[in-house]
Amino acid sequence: MLLLENKIALITGAGGGIGRAIALACAREGASVVVADFNPESGEETAGLVNAQGGDAIFVKGDVSDETAVEKTVAIAVEHYGRLDVACNAAALSKGSGPIHEYERDIFDHTLEMCLTNTWLCMKYEIATMLNHGGGAIVNISSNASLRGQPFNTAYAAAKGGVNLLTKSSAAEYGSQAIRINAVSPGVIRTPALEHYFEEQPEKRKGLERQAVMNRLGEPDEIAEAVVFLLSDRASFITGQLLSVDGGGAVR
Numbered sequence: 264m265l266l267l268e269n270k271i272a273l274i275t276g277a278g279g280g281i282g283r284a285i286a287l288a289c290a291r292e293g294a295s296v297v298v299a300d301f302n303p304e305s306g307e308e309t310a311g312l313v314n315a316q317g318g319d320a321i322f323v324k325g326d327v328s329d330e331t332a333v334e335k336t337v338a339i340a341v342e343h344y345g346r347l348d349v350a351c352n353a354a355a356l357s358k359g360s361g362p363i364h365e366y367e368r369d370i371f372d373h374t375l376e377m378c379l380t381n382t383w384l385c386m387k388y389e390i391a392t393m394l395n396h397g398g399g400a401i402v403n404i405s406s407n408a409s410l411r412g413q414p415f416n417t418a419y420a421a422a423k424g425g426v427n428l429l430t431k432s433s434a435a436e437y438g439s440q441a442i443r444i445n446a447v448s449p450g451v452i453r454t455p456a457l458e459h460y461f462e463e464q465p466e467k468r469k470g471l472e473r474q475a476v477m478n479r480l481g482e483p484d485e486i487a488e489a490v491v492f493l494l495s496d497r498a499s500f501i502t503g504q505l506l507s508v509d510g511g512g513a514v515r
Contacts, residue, residue, distance in 0.1 A: 265293030266495035271344040273297040273337065275327050275385055276354030278305030280454035281404065283312075284483035285351050288491045290318030294349065297340040298322045301354075327354045328381040337388040346396040349494040350389045352382045353404040357419040371418045378422035383429060390433070390442060398441025400494045403430050404486075405448040407509050423448075427505050434503030443502040445493045450509025453480040475510025 272289040276282035278300030290296050290313040298313070298320055300306035306322045313320035323339050325332035340347050356377040359370035382403050393399035408416055409423035427446060434444040451457070451471045457480070461468050472479055489508045492498055507513045 265291075266491055266497060267349065268293030270294040270348040270494075271297070271340065271346055272494070273299060273340050273347055273350040273389065275299045275336075275350075275352050275381075276404075277309050278302045279309070280456060281449065281452060281483045281486050282351075282353035283309045284487040285353055285490050286320070287312060287316070288484065288487035289349075289351075289494070290316065290320060292491050292495070295319040295344055296321075297336070297344070297347075299325060299327065299336050299354070301326045327352075327385055328376050330384050333381075333384045334388050337392055341392055347389060347392045347399065348396075349400045349402075350385070351402045351404065351490050351494065352385045352389075354381055354385075355404065355406075355423075357416075357422075359418065360415045362415060363417055366418065374418035375422050375425075378419060379425040379429070382426050386429070386433060386444070390437060393442050394437075394440060400443045400498070401445075402490045402493045403444070403446040404490075405430070405446045405505060407448050407450050407507060407512055409448065410507070410513055430505065431503045438502050443493075443498070445498070445502060446505045447486060447489050447493065448505055448507040448509065448513075449481065449486050450475055450507070450512035451480055452486060453482055474515065475512045476514060477510035479510060481508065481510055 272294040274286040277286040277298040286296050298306050298310045303324045310320040310322040323336045325336045357374045403426050405426045406423040408420040413420045430446040
């Protein structure tokens with residue numbers, strides 16, 4: 264039996280990178296997938312990849328930092344498939360880095376909005392519909408930046424630290440109502456954005472590879488496999504946990 268057979272899954276930020284890998288893995292394990300992304304071209308491409316591989320996916324365009332858009336996205340999922348069983352909140356965007364005393368307020372606020380507030384908004388509406396349909400499972404995508412001080416990346420690190428406690432607190436709230444909520448914390452993952460960064464600064468590759476005790480970058484599929492497990496009934500007694508998928512980076 265497939266891990267997510269006959270499940271309905273909503274994946275945010277599924278237009279590329281880790282989010283796309285999660286959407287494809289969920290479909291491969293039997294789920295019907297709602298692909299949510301603010302970029303219609305890449306979102307439609309992900310849905311097309313799922314359908315081309317024999318899966319079942321629809322694309323919904325929306326900015327998950329906008330409450331009306333989030334509510335609409337979840338409503339479309341329920342209207343199309345009848346319910347929502349599992350969700351992964353992978354959408355995130357950070358635009359700036361630098362010393363605290365030089366950081367601009369609007370960039371700090373924007374990072375919190377796009378990495379923490381958006382996750383809360385998604386959970387708000389995902390949980391509401393899951394409560395109406397007998398429960399479910401949610402995985403939030405955090406980051407190893409949340410696990411210890413990370414100079415010059417404070418806004419993103421703080422936002423993802425908030426995601427960790429949002430995950431734990433909500434798990435405590437809804438565990439008795441058949442909703443499990445966990446988080447996955449990726450290390451350095453070989454996404455298209457990272458590859459673009461290496462093209463501009465190739466000297467950074469070796470240092471980032473050495474962040475993991477396995478001395479390599481992670482792959483988006485490796486994050487996706489962890490997410491699928493936590494969403495599945497194989498993880499039926501796991502909630503409120505933060506799983507680092509980082510090649511041992513957190514133990515450096």
